[in-house]
Structures are given as structure tokens and as C-alpha cells.
Amino acid sequence: MQDFVFYNKTKVYFGKNQLDNLGTEISRFGKKVLLVYGGGSIKKIGLYDKVMSQLEKAGMTVFELPGVEPNPHHTTVNKGAAICRKENVDVLLAVGGGSTIDATKGIAAAAKYDGDDVWDLVTRKASVTETLPIVTVLTLAATGSEMDGGCVISNVDTNEKFGYFGPDNHPDVSFLNPENTYSVSAYQTASGSADIMSHIFDVAYFSKQDEMDMLLRIQEEVLKTVVKFAPVAVKKPDDYEARANLMWASSWALNDFLYEGYSQATVCHAMEHELSAFYDITHGHGLAILTPRWLSYVLDEETAPRIRRFGVNVMGIDASLSEMEGAKEAIKALEKFFFETLGLQSRLSDLGIDDRNFAVMAKKACFGGVLHGFTDLTPDDVEKIFRMCL
């Protein structure tokens, strides 16, 4: 069992009637705020007006950065940072899903950086020394960015997508109202749910490490939460119980509690980042396509017991099956869940992706080396897994 440090400073307001606290919380950090959001869905659901009304009541001066892309671009981050420097912004407010929050984390660091390109920070050419405070209002249960310290930024010029963890990059305050996810489409709900599950699979559950028993079983309960409530939310988008469970599962699937002491490559995330860097697909959908094929590829005597345990404890497969048969059934059950129950397309070819870039993507996914995880993967292995997904 590894030693670890747990620290999570994010204060979460969860529930239906919490946005009244936004003004008080945000004005703790100053009077000038940069409001960051995406394609405008927050205007359609009336959230933009509610947020602006709170900011106005609190006497805030508001600057805006709309149009953050899914898989947010480093150029957008640079634009936000330039506004912050020019206007002496005190605090950032992200209203949206993981992409908006990730872009905001990038801005928080870039605004305090002497250079003018956040890509220097993402690629570790320069270090993050200071960040602006961050408040978020979440609209999608998926990435966990609302309560964790990481973010992922894309460079469309170079087809690169990198995660980075700055010091103190957790949001200071996050507002989680499940009602704000009622308008999320069945497709995005399904993809977000795959993302939540993949965080647990990738960072911790499918691992060879010596683990703390309590955490392993709590990981299974969070996974079961998604398996239970994602289909409900897909069918009945305004089911509060389903949306609430998914939203809180999203935060706890990546806020460090479940991962204490783990240190391994997040294999499916590394592979998926190449897919969405090259093809700009929805991150969670890419993960759903990759995960069962990855598990099939790495299935052997050593990995079978954990995969079978997942099948029995999370997917409810027959507990009397042998290790190997149970593991195979577990993978089938996961495929059925993603591609039938949640209705996600199952193949990369469904998304118009062919194999022309697989070799270079596989090499990049391994960062020029080998991915150390549940089993170690070389670029050759990764390319084979990509092919299994075609």
C-alpha cells in the first residue's frame, strides 16, 4: 500500500437552491470577473441570466469569454488570459461542462504567466507559479474537473492534447445543481457517463498495485451508481435523483479520494486523447469505444481476476464463472451497457475514423515510451487496440 497525500480545497454547493450564494462567494476574491462559457447552451436554459443577475447584485464588473470549444483550444485559453491581464481580472467564473472548466483552469495559470502562450505551461517549458481563483457552475456530469486539480488543453495546430496539473488548480468553489443537466442530450449523457466510469477504471480499478480494500469497494459503488442511473437519465432527462447521483459520482470519480496511492498511466485516456486530438470526437464516446477492446487485449491469467470481479460486483454477472470465463462475460456486459443500453455507436468507423493515423497516434499516446499500467503497453500494442475499435 502506497503512502499518499489527500487535499481537496473545493467548496461545493450542491442542490437546487444554491446559486443565491454565488455573489457572496465570488466577491470574496475581488470585483472583476471573467465569465467563461461555451457555445451558448447556458443562454438557452436560462442559466446565463441567473448567473448575471447574481453577479450584478454582488456589484461585480463582468468580462466575457464565450465560445470555448469541446476539447478546448490553447488559442482560446490565450485569449482569456489576455483579457485577464488587460483588465486586471480578480477571479474566473466557468459556467459549463468539463471543457469550459478546463479552459478556465488554463486561463487561471496563463493569466499569471509572464509569457503569452499557455502551451509553454502545458508542455512544461515553463512552470506555473501562481493562479487566479476559480469558481464554477457545472452543467454536465462527466469530467470531474469541477472538483479536481487537472485540466486538458488541445493544440489544433499540432494535433496535440495534453493534461496538466498545476499547483492549487482545484476550483475554489463549485455550484452543482442537477437541474442544470436536464437539457443534456441522451448522447452527451451517455458519453459523460462513460467518462466517469473510465476515470475509475483508468486511474485505479484496473491496476496491479497493492490497494486499500475500502477504496476498491467504494470505487465499485461509484461505478454501480453510473450503471444504475445513466440509463434512467438517458430515458428521462429530468429525473432529479438520476441527475444528482450522476453529478456527484462525476465529482468523486476524480477528486483524488478514490485514487490515493495509485500511480499508473491512465491508458485509455492516453489513447483517447489522440483520437480527440486528431478527430475532435466526444471524449467520453471515445473512451466507451476503447475501454472494452483494451480490456480484451490485456486479458490474461494475471488480469482476469480483477476484470471478473468488476463483472460480478458491478455488472452483476454470474459469480460462479471461472476467472477467465467471468472476465470475458464482464467485458461483454460492459459492451452491452455502452453500446446497447446507453446507445453509443460502438466503432471508430461509425465516427468516420480510419486507420491512416494510427501508427503516429499510437506512438504519441505512449509519449515516446511505454504506458505502465494494468499491463504495460508499447506503441505496437496501442496500434493493435486502435484497430480492434475500427
Place this chain on the structure above:
Amino acid sequence: MQDFVFYNKTKVYFGKNQLDNLGTEISRFGKKVLLVYGGGSIKKIGLYDKVMSQLEKAGMTVFELPGVEPNPHHTTVNKGAAICRKENVDVLLAVGGGSTIDATKGIAAAAKYDGDDVWDLVTRKASVTETLPIVTVLTLAATGSEMDGGCVISNVDTNEKFGYFGPDNHPDVSFLNPENTYSVSAYQTASGSADIMSHIFDVAYFSKQDEMDMLLRIQEEVLKTVVKFAPVAVKKPDDYEARANLMWASSWALNDFLYEGYSQATVCHAMEHELSAFYDITHGHGLAILTPRWLSYVLDEETAPRIRRFGVNVMGIDASLSEMEGAKEAIKALEKFFFETLGLQSRLSDLGIDDRNFAVMAKKACFGGVLHGFTDLTPDDVEKIFRMCL
């Protein structure tokens, strides 16, 4: 489902080799530290020397308050606060179990209070406005005080024992090394384990509220962690895996995550505080004696399903039993666990307690009214439960 706020600022260093970080962490708060500890067991296990060596390396000036009692006295807290005021102490360091940490939280508030008696703060005659920073080194898995905002202080002059939650009373940093609990006796390990379980029972699990499914099932996993590892630690005190799981279960059983949105009287804790206020018994042992009798007393058509669910999901009883039969079996299984597996004495009379104070204790337990919880309890109900424990 209730709205809630989650915020927990405690930074936790968990594991075998973390104490080297003590100097850096503690000197962030200043140069003068008050070291608070209990009866001296920390000297026997060599922890005192290790801590002092770290403080010395960090150039700290150390004042000491030894001799904190189990069920810490308000007079001891006042003594600590007086040292802080006289010596302009910057930061408090608690090395011990829940009593030592609770006393330290009292000192943190009392040191910044204009009056000279912490009892004014505990009884809400005066408000806590500011507190000293707190660092802890934990030596007992039980109370969860290492990662929560509450503390319980006793007044031996008036036979009163009250919990209080100051603003920002969470420790700033806590060091959790499971090896520091190897020397904890079988009796204290068993009592501490009952305390961990009772936090979950009392604050959340045995409740009528509309709950979040994910949290309910995670509560069960933390309970199962105790059921699995407490007997191991009782028999093999230096089993790292068992001690680590119990220690982390202790922190998460009371750090707010499992309790979001709950608001009910912590019935067994209210009753037990009277027992230990009048008879100075070990808190966790009192809870173990009370809990199954309380469950038997409140068992009816309405409470049976949750009690049976506990039996099936946590204690492993036969899932085919009816609600009422299952609930009865669940209570029997819990009694067997506390009084046979963990070896705790099962009756108040075993601890030399008779019924002479029950009427006044019952009235005090209800704070002059009714305890609203799983079922509402009047002083008359509480007195009957005390009698069931004789």
C-alpha cells in the same frame, strides 16, 4: 434529497513515511507551537521523540500541555488556552487520539476568546469568531476528529458533555500513520471500531430522510470495512492493512462526505454522552452497548426495511428473510459482532453502572425536548433504552 454544502480543508498525509513533512507544514503557521497530548503513551511508542526532532529541525519553540483526559475536561482546555495567550502561540499540535484532538480544537477557539472559560463557547454563551491553526498526528482510529470540524468537551463539575462545531474547526493538516496504532489495545481497538460504525449509523444510515443512493451504498462499504478489519486488528495488532483500512475508515466516517444533506439527532451519541459524562466510560464501548438495544427499541414496520438492509448488505445475513425477521437477525448479528467477535462487555452493569441516574440522564440526553431521528425519542423512551442495556 436535501441541498448541502461540502467543504473539507484538512490536508492528510497518510502512510509510513510522512512525518518528515511535519516541520515544513507546521512552520507555515509560525514559530511557536503548543504540543498537546494525553497520558504519555506517545512517549512509550517513541512518537514523542520523533515529533520533537521534527519540531527542532524546523526551529520551532515548543510549549507542552500533557495529560489530556479521555473525555477531555474543559478545565484542561482552559489551561491550554492560557498558555497560548501568555506565550503568543501560533499553532497547535495534537498528538494522540480523538480526546487529544478534541481538546486541541477547544484550545484553538478558547485561545482567541476574550473570556477565560471555553465552557462559554461550548454552551453557546459566546460565539467562536477566530481559531488558531491545528495540526494533528493521529494515534487511534475512532472519532474522525482528525478530519472533521467538531469536538466534544466534558464538564466534570456539572456532569455535562457537549459537542460543538466551531467555524473552520477542521484541522489544517493531519498525519495518519497506521503504524502509530499498532500499540492500541484490543479493547480500545474494539471500542474505536464501534465508534466509527456508530457515526455512520447515527448521522446517516438509520434515517427516514430521502437519501442519495450513492452515499447510502458507500456508507455500507465503510461499515463493511470495519466489520472486516476490526477483528483482524484485535487479533493481530501490527497488521498494516487492517490498521490502514480502519484509520482511513475513521476519517471518512465523519468528514461530511457521507452525511451530505442529512439533518437528524445523533441519537446514540446523545445517549452515550450522558453515560460518559456521568461515569467517564470509554465512548465507543458505550455506543456498542447502546446501539443494538436502540435498534430493538425502534424496530417497527417502518424501520424494519433499513435495519434488514443493513443486515443483508453489511452483516451478510440471509437475504430471503422477511423485513421483520431480517431486521431481528441484523440486530442479533450486530450484537454478536460487538460482544463476541470484538469481545466487548455487553451490559452497563458490567461497567458498574446502575439505574440511579437514568431519569435525569434521559432528560438531559433529549436537551429538554425530543430527539428527532430514525424514530423520535422522548426522555421516557431514552430511559427505557438505558434499562434495556443494564
